[in-house]
Amino acid sequence: MTTDTDTVRVVPVRHYGRWATALLVVGLAALFLRALFDSPNLEPGTIREYLFKDYVLDGVVTTLWLTLLAMVLGTVGGVLLAVMRLSANPVLRGVSWAFIWVFRGTPLLVQIIFFGFLGALFPRLTLTVPFTGTILFDKPTSVVVTGTVAAVLALSLNEMAYAAEVIRGGILAVDDGQTEAAAALGMSPALTLRRVVLPQAMRVIIPPMGNETITMLKSTALVSIIAGRDLMTAVQTVYQNNYKVIPLLFVAAIWYLALVSLLSAGQWLIERRFGRGFARGGVR
Amino acid sequence: MTVTEQTPVTATRPMVRAQDVVKRYGPIEVLKGIDLSVAPGEVSCLLGPSGSGKSTFLRCINHLERIDGGQLSVDGELVGYRRHGEKLYELKAREVARRRRDIGMVFQRFNLFPHLTALGNVIEAPIRVLGTPRDKARAEALRLLDRVGLAEKAGNYPGQLSGGQQQRVAIARALAMHPKLMLFDEPTSALDPELVGEVLDVMKGLAADGMTMIVVTHEMGFAREVADSVAFLDGGVVVEAGPPDEVLGNPRHDRTRAFLDKVL
Numbered sequence: 001m002t003t004d005t006d007t008v009r010v011v012p013v014r015h016y017g018r019w020a021t022a023l024l025v026v027g028l029a030a031l032f033l034r035a036l037f038d039s040p041n042l043e044p045g046t047i048r049e050y051l052f053k054d055y056v057l058d059g060v061v062t063t064l065w066l067t068l069l070a071m072v073l074g075t076v077g078g079v080l081l082a083v084m085r086l087s088a089n090p091v092l093r094g095v096s097w098a099f100i101w102v103f104r105g106t107p108l109l110v111q112i113i114f115f116g117f118l119g120a121l122f123p124r125l126t127l128t129v130p131f132t133g134t135i136l137f138d139k140p141t142s143v144v145v146t147g148t149v150a151a152v153l154a155l156s157l158n159e160m161a162y163a164a165e166v167i168r169g170g171i172l173a174v175d176d177g178q179t180e181a182a183a184a185l186g187m188s189p190a191l192t193l194r195r196v197v198l199p200q201a202m203r204v205i206i207p208p209m210g211n212e213t214i215t216m217l218k219s220t221a222l223v224s225i226i227a228g229r230d231l232m233t234a235v236q237t238v239y240q241n242n243y244k245v246i247p248l249l250f251v252a253a254i255w256y257l258a259l260v261s262l263l264s265a266g267q268w269l270i271e272r273r274f275g276r277g278f279a280r281g282g283v284r
Numbered sequence: 285m286t287v288t289e290q291t292p293v294t295a296t297r298p299m300v301r302a303q304d305v306v307k308r309y310g311p312i313e314v315l316k317g318i319d320l321s322v323a324p325g326e327v328s329c330l331l332g333p334s335g336s337g338k339s340t341f342l343r344c345i346n347h348l349e350r351i352d353g354g355q356l357s358v359d360g361e362l363v364g365y366r367r368h369g370e371k372l373y374e375l376k377a378r379e380v381a382r383r384r385r386d387i388g389m390v391f392q393r394f395n396l397f398p399h400l401t402a403l404g405n406v407i408e409a410p411i412r413v414l415g416t417p418r419d420k421a422r423a424e425a426l427r428l429l430d431r432v433g434l435a436e437k438a439g440n441y442p443g444q445l446s447g448g449q450q451q452r453v454a455i456a457r458a459l460a461m462h463p464k465l466m467l468f469d470e471p472t473s474a475l476d477p478e479l480v481g482e483v484l485d486v487m488k489g490l491a492a493d494g495m496t497m498i499v500v501t502h503e504m505g506f507a508r509e510v511a512d513s514v515a516f517l518d519g520g521v522v523v524e525a526g527p528p529d530e531v532l533g534n535p536r537h538d539r540t541r542a543f544l545d546k547v548l
Contacts, residue, residue, distance in 0.1 A: 181395035181454075184346055185409035185461060186385030189377050195412060199399045276399060276441065 046247035050238065051254065059234030060255050066230055067217045069152055074159025074216075075209070081164035082171060083193070096164065103161035109222050111158055115150035116226030151223035151230075159216060166208045170201030202274040210267035214260050221252075231255055297360055299324045299465055299496045300345060306353030307340055307520075314340050316520035317354065322513075324464075327497045329507040329528070332517035333543055338500045341517070342467050345498065346387040347380050358387060359464060385413060388458030392470040394450040396442040402429060402453045403438040406460050414461070421460070428456040432486050448479030452486055459490075466490065468499040504548055508532055516540045 036042060050056055084096035103111070119141035127137035145153070174197050182192040221232035231252055239248040300322040307315035315337045322328045330338040343349040344356060347364040356363045364380060365372040375383070396405050406425035410416040416424075429435050432452035434445075442450050451471055458466060468487065472480040484506050491497060491510050501507060507514050508528045515525040516535070524531055524540045535541045 175395075177391060177393055177395035178397065180348055181389075181391060181397070182409075183348065183381070184384060184387070184389035184391075185457070186381050186383075186413045187409060188381045191412055195408065196397055200397075203399075274399075 041246050042250070043244065043247040046244050047250050047254070050235075050248060050251045053238075055234050055237075056231070056251060056255075059229065059231035060259070062229050063217065063220050063231040063255075064259065066151060066155065066220045066223070066228070067213065070155035070159050070216055070220075071213050073152070073156035074163045074212075075167075077156065077160035078163025078167050079198075081160055082167040085164065085168055086171060100161045100164055103158050104165075108154070108158050108219055109225065112151065112154040112222050112226060115145065115154040116147065118145050118150065147223075147227045148229060150226055151220075151228040155216065155219065155223070159212065162212060163209065166212065167201065167205055169208075170203075170205035171197055173204045174200045199274070203271075206267070206271050206274055210263070210271075213267070214263055217259055217263065218256060221256075296324060298322060299326070300356075300358055300498065302341070302345075302354070302356050304354035305341065305344060305351050305356050307337070307344060307349060308352045314520055315344070315351075318517075318520075318522055320515055320522060320525065322496065322498060324496050325494045326512045327491045327495075327499065327510055328513045328515065329511040330498065330500045330515050330517060331502070331504075331507060331531075331543070332523075336517040337520040338517045339469050342469050342498060342500050345465075345467055346384050346389055348389075358383070381413075385409075385461055386464050388461060388463035388466040390451070390454050390458055390466070390468045390471045392473050394442070394447070394454045394474070396450055396454055396457070398442050401439050401441055402434060402445065402456075405442070405453055406457045409457070410460050425456070425460055428459050429453070431459075431489075432456045433482070446479060447475045448482045451475065451483045455483075455486055455490075464496065466495055466497045468497065468501070470500050470502070472501070472503060502547065504532065504544075516543065518543070 037044075081096045081099060084092040085100075087093055087096075122141050125137070125139055125141050125144050126135065128135050178196050178200065179192055182196045187196070220228070220230050223230055224233040224236055227233060235248045235252045239245045298321045300320070302318050302320045305315055305318040306313065318337070318341050320328075320341075330342065332338050340349055344351050345358065345363065350364060361383065362372070363383070364375055366375055366379075367373075396402075397408065400408060403422070403425055406428060407416075407418070407421040410421040410424070411418055426435060426438060429438050432455055434449055434452055434456070437445060437449060437453075442453070445453065455471075471487070472483050475483065480503070484503065487497070487499070487506070488510055499506070499511070511528050513525060514528045514531045516523045516531055516537075516539075518539050524535060524537050531540065532544065535544060
C-alpha cells in the first residue's frame, strides 16, 4: 500500500448525465431561437418601428396608470374589506364575505365586459334626495361609465377582493401580544390598527401584493375587449389594420416584460423598507 | 376566602380594590371570588402555581379580561364600567383606553413593537395618545431609557436587544405614560437566568421611588426583599395574604406551605 498523499489525485464524481441534459437543453433552445429569427414573419424591423410609436407609448402610459389606480383603489378597499371581515359586527362580516365571494368567484374578463355594458342593466344613473324627489344627478350610464371608467371599476373592484384576503392574512399574522401592549398603553383600537398592527402586517402583505401588482399590470390587457386604450388595445388596433400580428405582439410583450421588471425592483426596495427591525429584513 | 387587609403604607383610598372578582372561560371558573386591596405606593406580589389565576387577575385590573362578577376598581374608578344610579354601564373601547393610560403593564414576552426602535417604542404612546410634542416626548424617553440603563441603545430595534434589555425598554415604555399603577406579568419568566437581575434591579428602583406595583412573579427573593405585601393564589382564590415575612416565612395554610416547599 503506497499512500503518498502528494501523488494521489482526487477525482470528483463525474456527472455525465448533467452534461448530457445541459447539452440537450442548450441545443433545443438554440434550435428554437434559430427558428424564431429565421422566420420571415418576426420582422425585427417592424418591432423596432412600432416599439416607440407615440400611440404605443400612450398605451404604455394608460396601462401604467390603470395599474396604479386599480392597485391604489383596490388596496384601500381591501383594507376596508379586511377590517370588515375581522369586525365583531356580523352584518359587516357578512357583506365583506359576500363581496369577496362574488368578485373572486367570477372571471375578471366577465366583470370587465359587465361594467363595459353596465348601461344595458341600468340605462340611467340617477341620484335623488330621499323623500323629497329632488334630483341631484341624472345622466345616461353610457356617458358616465366610459370604457376607461368601466375598466377602472372592474379592475379595482376585482383587486379589492383579492387584496382583502391578502391584508386579512397579514393582520392575522401579527401577534396578539402587540394589540395587548398597545391597549395597555391606552391606544384606541383604530390607533392600534394604524400604528401597530398594519405596519407589521405590511411585512407579510408586501410580497403577495407585489405579485398582485404584477398580475394587475398584465390583467389590464383584458380591458382591450372594451376599448380601454391601454397598451394591448393600441397594439391590437395596429395589427387589425396591417395584419402584422406577431411583430406587434412582440412589441407588447417587450413592454410588459420591461414594466414587470421595473415593478419587481420596486417591490424589492419596499420589502427592504418594511423589513426594518427584523433580522432578515436587510437593516445592518 | 379570608383576606387580612394589609395596608402598611397609608390608610387612604386603595389604589386597587378587588371584591369577590369572578372570571369564567365558558364553564370553567378561573377566578372564584378574589378579594384584594393595594394601597398607593404599595408593592404587592402575587404568587402561586401556574393555573392559579394570578395572571388572569392581573389582566382584569386593566380590563384586558372582562370580569364576570364582583367589583374591581382602580383609584376609585370601576374598571370597564361606569356606575349610574343602580346600574353599571359597560364602557366603550375609547373610554376603556382612556382609563388604561394611567395603568402601566409589563408583559412576560415583552411585546415591544418590533418595527420601532427602542426610542420609537417609548415615544409612541405619549405622542399619539397624550399628544405630547415630539421634542418633549423624545427628551423624556431618553431620560427614561437612561434610567433603565439603555441610553446608548435608543436607536436599536428590539430584535437587536437581549431579552433583559427588551424588558427594560418595555418598562421605560410603560413609565412614559406617567402611570399611577404598574402591573408586571411574570416580567422575568422569559429571560435567561443571567439577565433576570438587571430587570429586577430596575423594578427595585421603581419600588424605592414609591410606585404602586402589582407583580406576578416566581422570584421569591424579590417578593421577600421588595414587596410590602404578598398574596398567595391557588385555584382561583387568594389563599393567604399579608406581609412577606408572614406569608413566606410562616405560612398558615397547608397549600401555601406545600407551594413554598417546592419553589424555595
